[in-house]
Amino acid sequence: MKNKLFWVGMLVMVLAFGMMVVGCDNGDNDNGNNNNGGNDNGNNNNSDDIINPFVGTWRDSDYGTTFKFYTDGTFVYSVVTTLIGGTYTYRGTYTYGGNSAILSLEGVFFCTLTIIDGKFVYSTLIYTKQQ
Numbered sequence: 001m002k003n004k005l006f007w008v009g010m011l012v013m014v015l016a017f018g019m020m021v022v023g024c025d026n027g028d029n030d031n032g033n034n035n036n037g038g039n040d041n042g043n044n045n046n047s048d049d050i051i052n053p054f055v056g057t058w059r060d061s062d063y064g065t066t067f068k069f070y071t072d073g074t075f076v077y078s079v080v081t082t083l084i085g086g087t088y089t090y091r092g093t094y095t096y097g098g099n100s101a102i103l104s105l106e107g108v109f110f111c112t113l114t115i116i117d118g119k120f121v122y123s124t125l126i127y128t129k130q131q
Contacts, residue, residue, distance in 0.1 A: 053115055054094070054101050060125040067113075067127060069094065075103060 054069040068076045077090045092105040103110040113120045119128050 052096060053099055054096055054113075057130045058120070058127040059130055060127050062125060065125065067122075069101075 052069070052071060054075075055071050056069060058067040058069070059065070063082070064080045066076075066078045068078075073093050073095065075092055075094050077092070079088045079090070080086075081088065090105055092103055092110060094101045094103045096102075099115040101113050103113065111122065113122060119126050121127070
């Protein structure tokens with residue numbers, strides 16, 4: 001029984017690592033620019049002189065999954081599943097600096113997103129901001 005539990009634990013670790021590697025942008029798309037938009041510590045800054053580029057609804061054009069970012073540093077990620085036929089919703093928090101954001105679900109790192117040319121990529125899907 002202990003051996004079986006050990007291998008289940010190993011499988012969970014491998015799957016979690018694989019999802020993180022495949023589904024998250026590593027943030028290397030800045031082309032050498034290190035501009036953080038005046039937000040020098042990467043934390044949410046609600047001052048009037050810094051505009052949060054993430055606030056709003058972002059949708060992919062293929063499946064209709066969405067990210068909704070709010071000014072209070074929270075987000076909602078809605079995934080549409082075609083296999084089961086439903087939508088799963090995940091809620092978390094984020095911090096941003098310039099055009100990059102670090103997302104967490106229940107205090108655990110989820111991924112890093114970087115806006116480039118008004119779009120970001122997550123899990124091979126391209127998301128654009130809705131008007």
